[in-house]
Amino acid sequence: MILAALGAVGALVLMAGPAPARPASSTLHPWSRIVTMQTDLLALGASYPRAITGLGLDQRGRVVVRLRSGDRVVYDDGRPKFFWQKLDRPDLQDALAIVYPLGPIRRPPGPGRDPGRFRVAALFRAVYGGSPRAVRANLVWVDFAGQRVRFNARAGAARALARVGRELAELLRRRPDLRKYVFPLGGTYVRRRIAGTRRLSPHAWGMAIDLNARHGAYWRWTGARPGRGPDPRPRYPGEIVRIFERHGFIWGGKWRHFDLAHFEYRPELLLKARFLTGR
Numbered sequence: 001m002i003l004a005a006l007g008a009v010g011a012l013v014l015m016a017g018p019a020p021a022r023p024a025s026s027t028l029h030p031w032s033r034i035v036t037m038q039t040d041l042l043a044l045g046a047s048y049p050r051a052i053t054g055l056g057l058d059q060r061g062r063v064v065v066r067l068r069s070g071d072r073v074v075y076d077d078g079r080p081k082f083f084w085q086k087l088d089r090p091d092l093q094d095a096l097a098i099v100y101p102l103g104p105i106r107r108p109p110g111p112g113r114d115p116g117r118f119r120v121a122a123l124f125r126a127v128y129g130g131s132p133r134a135v136r137a138n139l140v141w142v143d144f145a146g147q148r149v150r151f152n153a154r155a156g157a158a159r160a161l162a163r164v165g166r167e168l169a170e171l172l173r174r175r176p177d178l179r180k181y182v183f184p185l186g187g188t189y190v191r192r193r194i195a196g197t198r199r200l201s202p203h204a205w206g207m208a209i210d211l212n213a214r215h216g217a218y219w220r221w222t223g224a225r226p227g228r229g230p231d232p233r234p235r236y237p238g239e240i241v242r243i244f245e246r247h248g249f250i251w252g253g254k255w256r257h258f259d260l261a262h263f264e265y266r267p268e269l270l271l272k273a274r275f276l277t278g279r
């Protein structure tokens with residue numbers, strides 16, 4: 001359904017002609033914008049097929065994604081935003097704009113390069129539960145490399161974590177020296193806000209796991225401003241990161257505002273990165 005709707009939306013946007021006068025949110029050529037939008041919507045539709053019930057246009061001709069929760073979210077609200085505004089109120093286009101880098105990163109990400117930190121809360125409420133109670137009803141126990149943890153069963157998140165756990169257990173059998181990076185686990189589901197903000201943490205939806213934070217620096221606690229001081233990322237074992245990424249998790253180590261122990265189930269970002277790079 002999403003696939004058919006995508007073609008239709010592309011055609012509708014073209015027929016609608018230039019968007020109504022409003023500040024440009026991107027300097028991309030209209031064709032590139034449409035291709036980017038289709039890639040984004042396809043990645044979202046394939047990742048969250050149950051939560052996304054359809055696509056349409058609002059009265060201003062903007063593409064909206066209809067959610068099972070009854071919410072509608074605008075793909076591109078047309079507002080230019082500063083970094084902190086994208087953290088606070090991103091649209092879907094902002095959320096997917098920075099392509100998640102597959103494979104090792106050679107140097108610290110530049111300003112604004114935090115792929116995955118712009119989260120559209122309405123989408124995750126529709127996917128994982130719109131209230132603490134609804135989220136808890138979707139949590140299941142997962143065997144994660146020999147430990148039981150709670151994770152959200154929606155969108156295949158818990159299944160993906162179980163697969164990560166199996167591969168990780170296999171890796172740790174061969175490489176016991178890596179065990180300290182994983183255990184003791186920092187945790188999965190916890191109802192909390194992101195430190196220093198009023199935004200809900202992805203842990204509150206049960207879609208993220210922290211490995212051992214002792215060996216995973218968090219930018220806020222290191223005392224170093226992002227982009228300054230020694231970079232802790234190169235010391236983090238890439239084998240662990242690759243296993244998570246293979247199953248749809250992004251790594252907080254690829255953010256300029258790094259959080260090395262943090263892995264978050266965001267299949268749409270991995271899908272988009274794979275579409276674009278053919279990897």
Ligand SMILES: [Zn+2]
Nearest residue numbers: 208209210262
């Ligand atoms: Zn975390």
